[in-house]
Amino acid sequence: MMRGKTIVAFAAIGSLCLATAGSAQTWEKEWKETLAKAKQEGKVVVATSPDPIMREISARFKERFGIAVEHLAGRSSQLASRLRSERQAGVYTVDVFMGGIQTVATILYREKMLDPLKPALVLPEVTDAKKWKKGKVWFVDPEEKYVARPFSTVSGLLHFNTDFVKPSELATAKDLLNPKWRGKISSEDPTTPGSGSNTAARIYAQMGEEFMRKLYIEQRPMITRERRQLTDWLARGTYPISFGAHDTDVDKMKKEGFPLQEIFGFPDMPPALTGSPWQLVLMAGAPHPNAAKVFVNWMLSKEGLQIYARGEEAATLRTDVDESFLPPERIPRPGINYFDTFDWEWTVSGKEKVRLRLKEILGR
């Protein structure tokens, strides 16, 4: 009996080994073939924001695989309009899109401009469940195969200048409504799509309409769409509380010695998550399908994501990316119920409604 069990166990182990070896051979074979074809294609066209990190991504990818990255830069919505027009004319120029959740969910996905990304992921480094905090690559679309979200960072709510605002003066969200701060707050325009409206939508969802009305009307915030204005005002103390200043800009000012602090949430307003800087999708009808496949695999690998994580100061969902450069508050902790500003449902239904409601409230 014992002998029989041993035989079965050896047989099982043997099969597993064979299966693993087979699987290894399968992905390696597939990868080699893809890579060879990708090199013949010569390039991959990636549409994304005009992020300077793309210079490094392009150089590193070229160095690694000998395939050039053509970076088509622009606002997500403009790029999407262009892609839509191309497709209507039967023209396909872009292979990979890395953009905001709003554009991806409400335009590219909704208008069926995407190919499934999941089957294109073949590198074990990417498909290995242990490499991901969620136990797998997180596909956020309803079918769980088109839109990959590799980042999840605790989203800052506001920044303030401690020369003008003591940390104890902003202990709760309601402190923001103190008349003392009237005319002392700046905000990115909450009525146009972007981080300003995302923050406003979060405030609306977490604190309700009355709070939002008081904050955006009674507190008379200074509204702008120019990100550098927000940081400059914050550093000078012109408007010492700022909704919407970019972390990378603020960090530069901190290095210059300006006493700036960030608040992620309050006891009465739990912190939130963001999927910035982008979600990864594969365009349907990609003109360089093999190069695109190599690129998406590499982009979701440790090396690809690490470059972006450092450049954008974002936390990835990989388990093996070094996060020591990030402030601990930016890394999501287990056990906290975060409000996810990049949640699919919230994106396709809630956010836009709140933006339009805010436009109405502000009379614009």
Added chain:
Amino acid sequence: MASGSAKVGAPAVPVPGVWFRWSWFRAAEAGAAVLLVLLMGVPVLFLLVSSFNTAAPGQAAVYGLQNWTRAFTDPGTLSALWMSFLIASVRLVPAMLLSVLVAWLISRTDMPGGNTLEFLCWMAYFVPDFPLVLAWILLLDPNFGFLNTLAAYLPFVDAPIFNPYSFWGIIWVHTSTNGIWFKVMLLTPVFRRLGAALEEAARVSGADTWTTLRRVTFPVLSPMILAIAALSFIRGLESFNTELLLGLPAGIYVYATRIYDYTRSEPPGYGEATALGSVFLAVLAVLAFYYQKYLRGKRKFTVVTGQGYSTSRVQLGKWRYVALGGCVLYFAVMMVLPLAFLVIGSFMRRYGFFSIKSPFTLAHWQNLLGDPIFLVSLKNSLVIASLTAGAGIVLYSLVAYLIVSKRSVAAPVLDFLCWLPWVVPGILMSLGLLWLFLATPLRSVLYGSVWGIALAMTIKDSPVTTQAFRAAFLQLGPELEEAGRVSGASWWCTYRRILLPLLAPMIATVGILNFGSAITSVSTPVLLYSAQSRPLAILLLEYSFTGELERAAALGLLITALICSMMLVGRKLGLQLTQS
């Protein structure tokens, strides 16, 4: 703007001689009409049709008025429209008066330093707006503005004097960034063309300088003055960058911002944006009607005839130095001051922060020149700008020739079509052209290439270029061409040996203007470029988008220097052609 222009009362070239045969003339006219319909009319038509499409993006088209209704019932649309008219009107009147005065001083008087001032106008025009507006913020901000800080030392000042975030702040900054530079650039060549004979006749008749200006000079040059006023007014209505930066904090919203917002929404509301843009078409129709009416009056605009040509200048006496002083003061405040801040800003670690440790650095210039995309973009921009300048000169000189011709039957249509690219806001025109390029068999050549961007820029430049050539043709007397014909010269020989040298200053002007606008324009190429054809202006947009203002300032200055050097070459060529 519809033409009719010179059918009564005078002009000129417009009488193509018998050797430019009737059949050839008609063929050229028909060809030009077809070409303009295709290039100017079709993109606008695409946009108009799509504005009635109410289906969700990606779905089969369903037509209705919902986009239009939504756009015009949106709260704030009408007040934004009113604000746009107000700003465009208020900034236009003083700018026009000043421009005419400065152009006259530069080209028709003995004021010293005229050429230098003209050069400075060109330079100022091509400095990118965005960093310049930021420079004005650094100067005028109520909290940290340099001028307010200086003013605070005055004994009677106890509050900030200047505030850029206000209606008058916007007007002031516009006067600096777009005020007189463009107008002086276009007016100076036509003022120069004005022979002294008319002015001398007025003086012999006892008229003083002011009366001569009022009764002779300005009326004769009125086609160009009015065309520039109309161009500036429409550009004023379409302007939104300055208003966005300075108006938003003050709660000032303009009409163009609403259009821009629709194009930025997700998914973009191009239908609503086009609906709102139709107001510009209505404004154009009104302006066209009055312009046509004016030109059809019994007026004569010819200033260059076959009866001798003198370009002697008005002697200002001791006033020449007063005039120079006034000009220098204006240029110093409106141009040198913000430009100096821009130059300094490009060398600062953080634009406008003088108090940080070691505030100056060369890093932004080094980063710019070391950016692998920079050289490729520079090459693309030079190719695009050269193609645009050349194509604009060839195409629109011919179109303007046809428009002012007495025998033209399609002149009003040609004229109207030439205005269309400015009636549609830049980003929408870019979308229309994108559709046009994708719909043609030439899309592999045009889409995403420098050729396509150059064509788009040539199309976008049509109003200025055509109107400039038209005004220049209106100044030429018919006997010039007739003299060529009588001497047995072919039409081409006459055009080359007589008309071209007389048009040379204007050719140089529009050539440089188109060259410069092709390098600095953002909205036209934004949907048309690819990674290989990315021009410098898009690179500058990318730097601004990612908050790299210092590098953007450095690039802006480099672009200005590039255009200025081309300008020197262009002016020299123009001068040589004129002298030859």
